[in-house]
Amino acid sequence: xxxxxxxxxxxxxxxxxxIRYLLAQGHDVLNLDLVALPAEFSERVHTMxxxxxxxxxxxxxxxxxxxxxxxxxxxxxxxPDAVIHMAGYSRxxxxxxxxxxxSNTMSTYNIIEAACKLNIKKIILASSITTYGVxxxxxxxxxxxxxxDEEVDANPxxxxxxxxxxxxxxARGFARRFGRDIYVLRIGRIVAPEEYxxxxxxxxxxxxxxxxxxxWAYTDARDLGKMCDLAVHKDGLxxxxxxxxxxxxxxxxxxxxxxxxxxLPNSPFTREMGAREAPVTNRKMxxxxxxxxxxxxxxxxxx
Ligand SMILES: NC(=O)c1ccc[n+]([C@@H]2O[C@H](COP(=O)([O-])OP(=O)(O)OC[C@H]3O[C@@H](n4cnc5c(N)ncnc54)[C@H](O)[C@@H]3O)[C@@H](O)[C@H]2O)c1
Numbered sequence: 001x002x003x004x005x006x007x008x009x010x011x012x013x014x015x016x017x018x019i020r021y022l023l024a025q026g027h028d029v030l031n032l033d034l035v036a037l038p039a040e041f042s043e044r045v046h047t048m049x050x051x052x053x054x055x056x057x058x059x060x061x062x063x064x065x066x067x068x069x070x071x072x073x074x075x076x077x078x079x080p081d082a083v084i085h086m087a088g089y090s091r092x093x094x095x096x097x098x099x100x101x102x103s104n105t106m107s108t109y110n111i112i113e114a115a116c117k118l119n120i121k122k123i124i125l126a127s128s129i130t131t132y133g134v135x136x137x138x139x140x141x142x143x144x145x146x147x148x149d150e151e152v153d154a155n156p157x158x159x160x161x162x163x164x165x166x167x168x169x170x171a172r173g174f175a176r177r178f179g180r181d182i183y184v185l186r187i188g189r190i191v192a193p194e195e196y197x198x199x200x201x202x203x204x205x206x207x208x209x210x211x212x213x214x215x216w217a218y219t220d221a222r223d224l225g226k227m228c229d230l231a232v233h234k235d236g237l238x239x240x241x242x243x244x245x246x247x248x249x250x251x252x253x254x255x256x257x258x259x260x261x262x263x264l265p266n267s268p269f270t271r272e273m274g275a276r277e278a279p280v281t282n283r284k285m286x287x288x289x290x291x292x293x294x295x296x297x298x299x300x301x302x303x
Contacts, residue, residue, distance in 0.1 A: 002028055004080045005022055006083045007084045019041065034087075055114070091160055092136055125183070136156065137156070146269050168241060187244045188214065193221070197301075205250065208253070216249045220293070220294075260279060
């Protein structure tokens with residue numbers, strides 16, 4: 001049966017694909033964002049303009065009707081089944097560092113606090129593989145070990161990723177305090193369908209030595225919708241962090257381990273990797289959420 005789901009940041013790149021996927025599964029969605037969704041969504045999804053860094057607005061919005069009708073026809077105070085929190089500055093240097101930190105940490109805190117206190121049972125949060133500290137390091141930094149699983153220390157030095165780590169920590173504490181399911185998705189570089197034909201993906205394939213910063217991994221925007229849907233449906237896991245990436249390394253190396261040994265000869269391995277397993281591994285998500293990708297990059301990339 002379809003669920004009532006609030007998506008934050010639904011007007012953004014990831015959000016639009018996630019909402020499209022959720023609608024296709026029969027869910028009802030309310031979008032909270034600073035800007036409206038494109039017209040194609042207007043029949044089915046209402047956008048409420050909310051600054052999530054403002055706690056009062058978050059409490060009101062999480063307990064809102066989903067649809068603007070005359071008169072209102074939904075029961076008053078019907079809580080959503082889940083909140084999927086994607087909103088925020090999605091990298092460094094969109095805003096000044098202190099604004100990125102203030103807005104992203106407060107938005108995440110406000111969503112977690114309000115959802116827990118309003119008794120919303122499922123919270124799904126966008127984090128990032130930048131938390132592993134390589135993407136926005138000052139200069140070249142190596143991953144501590146491969147495969148990069150959720151046990152690897154997340155010790156970034158940049159503001160955007162530090163704010164993500166703070167959000168994860170708040171989530172862990174509130175999940176414990178309220179006995180809630182809060183699932184954190186450490187998302188890789190999000191690739192929209194049209195981007196497989198663009199320069200970045202070509203460089204992934206043809207100049208792979210340049211792409212430690214994306215961990216030779218990616219997250220298909222449509223598969224991210226599937227990951228969110230699986231997370232909505234899977235109950236009882238408490239606080240969890242999942243690497244939310246697709247299955248395979250983003251180049252044609254026959255062996256991921258062989259490739260990594262060539263480009264980073266001093267990196268340790270904590271287990272044997274699958275032949276073409278992405279260096280940031282989604283194994284936990286497959287095992288606990290039953291994820292299987294629908295969009296391997298090879299299906300869309302044109303050499
Ligand atoms: N794009 C990537 O490759 C990538 C990779 C890893 C993680 N992420 C994370 O995934 C999430 C979505 O990323 P995206 O690429 O779709 O970003 P995006 O910039 O396309 O969309 C973010 C949305 O959040 C909204 N927003 C920002 N601040 C807000 C606030 N205070 N209140 C309400 N809405 C606000 C924006 O208006 C925008 O619509 C982000 O949390 C980002 O950090 C993105």
